[in-house]
Amino acid sequence: MPSEPVLTISLDFELLWGVRDKRDRDSYGTNILGAREAIPRMLDLFEKYGVHATWATVGFLFCESKEELIAVSPELKPAYQNKSLSNYSYFDEVGENEKKDPYYFGSSLISEIASRPGQEVGSHSYSHYYCLECGQSVDQFEADLGSAVAVAQKRGIKLKSFVYPRNQSSPSHNDVLRKAGFTNFRGNQRSWVYRATDGTGQSLPRRALRLADNYFNLTGHHGQNTVEIDGLTELAASSYLRSYSVEFSFLERLRLQRIMRSMTLAADNNQIFHLWWHPHDFGNNLDENLTILEQLLQHFSRLQQTHGMISKNMAELA
Ligand SMILES: [Zn+2]
Numbered sequence: 001m002p003s004e005p006v007l008t009i010s011l012d013f014e015l016l017w018g019v020r021d022k023r024d025r026d027s028y029g030t031n032i033l034g035a036r037e038a039i040p041r042m043l044d045l046f047e048k049y050g051v052h053a054t055w056a057t058v059g060f061l062f063c064e065s066k067e068e069l070i071a072v073s074p075e076l077k078p079a080y081q082n083k084s085l086s087n088y089s090y091f092d093e094v095g096e097n098e099k100k101d102p103y104y105f106g107s108s109l110i111s112e113i114a115s116r117p118g119q120e121v122g123s124h125s126y127s128h129y130y131c132l133e134c135g136q137s138v139d140q141f142e143a144d145l146g147s148a149v150a151v152a153q154k155r156g157i158k159l160k161s162f163v164y165p166r167n168q169s170s171p172s173h174n175d176v177l178r179k180a181g182f183t184n185f186r187g188n189q190r191s192w193v194y195r196a197t198d199g200t201g202q203s204l205p206r207r208a209l210r211l212a213d214n215y216f217n218l219t220g221h222h223g224q225n226t227v228e229i230d231g232l233t234e235l236a237a238s239s240y241l242r243s244y245s246v247e248f249s250f251l252e253r254l255r256l257q258r259i260m261r262s263m264t265l266a267a268d269n270n271q272i273f274h275l276w277w278h279p280h281d282f283g284n285n286l287d288e289n290l291t292i293l294e295q296l297l298q299h300f301s302r303l304q305q306t307h308g309m310i311s312k313n314m315a316e317l318a
Pocket of ligand 1: 012014018124128164165166
């Protein structure tokens with residue numbers, strides 16, 4: 001248990017790679033370009049409120065060119081039964097570099113993040129790898145992760161924190177993280193509706209409950225304590241900051257209050273409040289999303305004064 005309450009924020013930074021099996025440039029490109037705009041503005045807010053965050057970054061985004069993307073890729077690729085899940089199968093549509101293809105490359109943004117105070121560049125695997133999907137093996141995960149570590153190292157970044165794509169994790173995948181030198185990973189919220197499953201396990205009732213849980217307290221408050229097993233610390237999530245919803249805008253107040261109440265409760269109990277989202281969640285309705293984020297950070301400032309709450313990124317917390 002930490003000696004003081006902590007706010008930790010993690011972002012899954014992936015651009016189009018995070019959703020490529022479901023969406024493409026035409027259907028989701030605006031959000032991806034919007035994410036690029038959102039990142040510097042989130043960084044400004046983090047700086048203004050002294051917030052430290054971890055940016056769990058897809059390894060592909062570090063690459064300066066398509067040539068490097070291919071060169072760093074492991075020989076052993078994920079053998080998902082559902083071929084559309086493998087991001088290695090989309091290289092044909094990738095442009096030459098970040099300037100020509102801002103949907104698939106992000107090295108300038110990574111440099112921007114790394115240059116800001118308290119911001120940690122972590123990992124979200126090399127290819128946005130799915131650990132619980134049929135056909136993949138632990139060896140394939142190890143190969144993918146090896147490329148993520150290598151490409152970050154080329155930029156002088158040692159990866160310590162990991163976020164599993166689609167939150168698909170298992171103890172044997174954790175062993176691979178340990179071996180690769182990671183100190184911590186983000187776990188799932190402690191409720192059956194948030195339990196790790198493959199894509200087919202994400203049934204409609206579970207997704208509906210998770211949606212409703214953003215507005216109404218259905219699963220509890222999820223203030224967390226760290227859990228360390230053999231040198232690898234699990235930092236479970238407390239809440240997902242979903243994007244501003246135009247159709248549910250009348251519920252936005254409830255959503256904000258639900259998160260603030262959980263933050264206060266975590267502060268009361270000397271716990272960690274771990275909030276996460278994707279930059280592309282802010283890619284539409286950017287101003288509305290930033291306003292909500294700023295209101296949450298103002299609440300953090302209040303808790304800093306009343307409860308001594310501090311902000312740490314994942315590596316600092318582990
Ligand atoms: Zn992801």
